[in-house]
Amino acid sequence: MNANDKLPGMPLPPQEVSIDVLREKYAKGDETTVADVRRRVAKALAAREAPALRAEQEERFFRAMEHGFVPGGRINSAAGLQLKATLINCFVQPVGDSVTGFEDGLPGIYTALAEAAETMRRGGGVGYDFSAIRPFGAVVHGTRSRASGPVSYMELFDASCRTVESAGARRGAQMGVLRIDHPDIERFIAAKDRGGLSNFNISVGVSDAFMHALEADAGFALVHRAEPGEEFIEGGAHQREDGLWVWREVRARTLWDSIMASTYDHAEPGVLFIDRMNGENNLWYCEQLRATNPCGEQPLPAYGCCDLGSLNLTCFVDAPLTQQARFDFKRMREVAAVAVRMLDLVLDATEWPLPQQAEEARAKRRIGLGFLGLGSALVMLGLRYDAPEGRLLAAQIAEHLRDAAYAASVELAREKGSFPLFDAEPYLAGRFVARLPQDLREAIRVHGIRNSHLLSIAPTGTIALAFADNASNGIEPAYSWTYQRKKRMPDGATRAYEVQDHAWRLYQRLHPQAAPGGPLPPQFVTALRMRADDHLRMLEAVQPFIDTSISKTVNVPADYPYEDFRGLYLEAWRAGLKGLATYRPNAVLGSVLGSAASDADQGGIDDDPLRRRFDGRPLGELDSVTSKVEYATQEGRKTLYLTVSFIRAEGLADGVPVTIERPFEFFMPANQRSDGQQWITSSMRLLSMLARAGGPIAKALADMRDVVWEKGPVRCGFLTREDGARVPVFHDSEAAAVGFMLQRILVKRGFLDSQGNQVPVAQLARQLAARGAPIETPPLDVAALPGVTAAEAGGATCPECGARALRKSEGCTRCNNCQYVGECG
Structure with missing residues (x-):
């Protein structure tokens, strides 16, 4: 049941902007309503079930979507349409050091470029680790020349992304990662300072070894297997016993400050704590994680994918904005169980851009079930996002979601079998799985589990608008209760919408006597009205219950002190987080999300x-x-x-x-x-x-x-x-x-x-x-x-x-x- 249905009188009518986004991005053919899209998706996924189950499962899937499950954008836009387009939002793809072909199991640069173009053409975003590419000035023995470095090749990927139009008239999205110990790391950090690489998000892969050197204010070696040019060797570069070349040593604090200063001024690069990502990986025994998808919620191996869906938390709030408001955990668990089955079927229903992606997905059957509307749901429950009570409830929601998803995957394994690379002993020895309740661990030991990973909290911008009445985005609080959204029309004219947060709309409906712009109850707190520490605390509260990662932006005001800003990242590492992204208002244009989406997809762009x-x-x-x-x-x-x-x-x-x-x-x-x-x-x-x-x-x-x-x-x-x-x-x-x-x-x-x-x-x-x-x-x-x-x-x-x-x-x-x-x- 939707939270709207519990209001006195008629439910809230859809906002005009929600109708337009639905029809522009998700409704196809003669579809005009949310119910039309849901019916198509339910039918398409149920078609992958055994014939005797299809009619029953189609109805079950449809009800789950009516009662709070929102499949990822690619699923809503392409399922059941017989398109050669993927239902998967994002991928990670490998890039090697050779120019073409394959070397050491990695595709050469131009081979990887062609693979990425095909993936983006089919509708997927791509993340890459460019660390294998030899540094600027490295010897290229085959041609007696010098290497131009990973940043120069990233420009090729950037241009390809700008050129290739994805399925559904989207532009591709990309994440570029470089390890902190790569000799070209300073070039990478500064790569976007003048507006370059506009079709990339970039993040530095930071190791625990570097963070320990930072704490000790010690030196840190920049290394690569590629041989430096003579001038570097004359300057002190040397080869270690493990075969790697030490190009030079830098002071860890100086390198860290260059990352922090760029992020403070330009909101990039982000930081990925790669040892934490691998230490918490359920498949630690058979894969290595080096990069994430473009928005960072899915650390993935080579050719890995993120098969996403979210639960709209506002749908599980009873008696919203009253003294009797409560969260219905039982109903959420029931919907979550159906959502797991649906996302598992997506892996069989989708078209795969590359055969390697299909092989990787079928071997591990990763899915990413998360939630949207946390900020709105907390407001409806009378809880502040930036208060201990709000964080406690968020952690409880995440814990219930975890247990429901893992239990559902065990039941799927009993019915359809475990993922092929499941190995009970090492799987149960993983750090995350070790935190599961004992009864779930025992069930996994006996019956196996269908999906290697089950949880991910992704950004949910347009699906929240189209299917959730603009409930807040993913794990985020509301950025504003109302804002003007402007859309450019085909004739060049501009159309303006007033967009309202779901919880704010409910409050106005229940309190028609409230003066517009008047004071709101204390739980109405927006992202920039809370401290940066409070954003970080929410991540700390929820991350222990999420087996992959969370896309979350820590918003800080323009006048936030630099020393405090720099401390956020060190605190995030000490708290065991897998990464951190911050946003401080700045003038740099061209982030991947801004360039990959049209103005119609950006709330408040003309503000x-x-x-x-x-x-x-x-x-x-x-x-x-x-x-x-x-x-x-x-x-x-x-x-x-x-x-x-x-x-x-x-x-x-x-x-x-x-x-x-x-x-x-x-x-x-x-x-x-x-x-x-x-x-x-x-x-x-x-x-x-x-x-x-x-x-x-x-x-x-x-x-x-x-x-x-x-x-x-x-x-x-x-x-x-x-x-x-x-x-x-x-x-x-x-x-x-x-x-x-x-x-x-x-x-x-x-x-x-x-x-x-x-x-x-x-x-x-x-x-x-x-x-x-x-x-x-x-x-x-x-x-x-x-x-x-x-x-x-x-x-x-x-x-x-x-x-x-x-x-x-x-x-x-x-x-x-x-x-x-x-x-x-």
């Missing part, structure tokens, strides 16, 4: 003023800046006038309304008859389209600066050395020079920082509010320009371009970057 879309030019005047720029190519000296117009955009920063200024239009007022002016004009128009659509301008300009042509370098500006010699600054192409010039305009305006990175929304809002006072513009870091040494940097800040390149020359104050001339005499 970000940097991403708000403008569908036309507003009436009135725009504030504009025009800059004269001169540069030289082999074809001669050229002069351009570049104009950037700015618009004000409203939105939220840390939940607070703000107004910022951002670029709206790029323009070159020049004759378009020459080839060069034509491409520049077209680039200006494309940049204008990107700016109006709320796209990543910083990334686009950085990409322009990477363009190379065959006509030789482009000289743009000069630097003066201490000896008075003028040193030209070169770019790789005319496009790169124009991109640099536009960056300088935006740096001076305060929209980008001195390195061309996006300035955070909160800082942009402060700058605009203080526009009456001078904007504090960061100087150009001249030392970071191509061909410029630290000794050539320095000088006063130029009032025209912001570069630290203002010097006295020939009696005048002159900028060696933009050629501005100031005081003379």
Whole structure:
């Protein structure tokens, strides 16, 4: 029974956004309702049962979904449709060090790339461990060359993911993992700092050995089996007795601080405690875990998959938001038992992108049953998410779910047999299985078990919207009780929805006299209104009862102290967690979830003023800046006038309304008859389209600066050395020079920082509010320009371009970057 059915009068009607998400993503053909989708899924899975059981099981499956079971998104979108698409959300796939073929049981890089493309084409996301790939500068004996390192090859996977459209018009999602002891670990940590690898989440695989070195403030060796180049050996690299090469030793604390600083500023990389993952693995005796699926809730072996489903916890709350509110554990256990059977059948009903995936799944029969709506359910029960009572109930729910799922899998084993790699003695010796009740352990010993793993708590964004009236996501608390969700329509127009949290809707229904925006009972607490420690405590409470892992984000406010932030990760390791992901509001765009999903899948996307879309030019005047720029190519000296117009955009920063200024239009007022002016004009128009659509301008300009042509370098500006010699600054192409010039305009305006990175929304809002006072513009870091040494940097800040390149020359104050001339005499 659904919690809605227990309200006085009629149940809550579905929200408009829920109907649209259902019809856009899950309802197929003439299906129009949740019941239609559930009936199709029930029929498709029951068809895998023995003929005599099909009608009974179809009805049983349908009732389980009516009463709280929500299969994973791929199951709802593809089951029973005769598509060559997988019902499995995510996979982990191996990547070796050879270019093609197989070596040491691992597919070569391009072989793995082709396998990943096929998996994503069929609808699955993919995680990889890139640690086998030899480091940058390693010797490649076969071609007498040097290796380019794992990060360079990750760019191939990133481009493939961006190109391949998954089944159901989704974009693929990816997780990239690199071990903490890989010699290229610093490159990996910084790989997304400038907006690269936008189709990846990235995580560092951290070992216990590293964490012990961190605690001892000791050195830590970066090692690989690949032989370093001569310059590394001359610098101290050497081969150990175990055959591995020690490329160099670093201070553990320095390396850890680089991870923490990047995560604090950019929300990545995440951290996976790989020894904890393997130590708690039920199949510790026959597999090794090196990576997770893209959202981190499933540590998986090579070609492993996550077959997901969730119980909507709000469906098991009796008398919600009253003094008599209680959680019905018995009913939850009954639904969980049916859900286990359904997910087990998914493994037989799905199309497998690769034969290796089918073989792996059938040998172990992993499934991942979890829950959604924990935050909403606690509110309905009168419990705060950030209080001990809320954590206690969450742990009890997880424990009951664990026991019900394992008991159901034992019963399935009695009926259909255990998973093929089941071996009672080592399985029962596993750390997680050792914590099961004794009667369950004895049943496993006698009858076996159908599924090697049974539990996983995944993110549940759109399935919670479509099938659970926007109950809170997975294990998370509500992020906001109401928000505006904007969807771009096929004709380019924008449609807005008000989206309401399920528990908040129930409260408004039961208390119609409550004033909109008035005070709510104390259990109504959102994610950013609680301490980071409280998010961590919830993970600690639930993780002991989950045999794989949990996708959970620890939200911290923008002003959260760095030292406290860094301590969260050390505390998570000491608490025995398998990993940690945090989010502190920041300006970096392009996380895998943001790029893999459409705007229609993102709640509140237009609340970000940097991403708000403008569908036309507003009436009135725009504030504009025009800059004269001169540069030289082999074809001669050229002069351009570049104009950037700015618009004000409203939105939220840390939940607070703000107004910022951002670029709206790029323009070159020049004759378009020459080839060069034509491409520049077209680039200006494309940049204008990107700016109006709320796209990543910083990334686009950085990409322009990477363009190379065959006509030789482009000289743009000069630097003066201490000896008075003028040193030209070169770019790789005319496009790169124009991109640099536009960056300088935006740096001076305060929209980008001195390195061309996006300035955070909160800082942009402060700058605009203080526009009456001078904007504090960061100087150009001249030392970071191509061909410029630290000794050539320095000088006063130029009032025209912001570069630290203002010097006295020939009696005048002159900028060696933009050629501005100031005081003379």
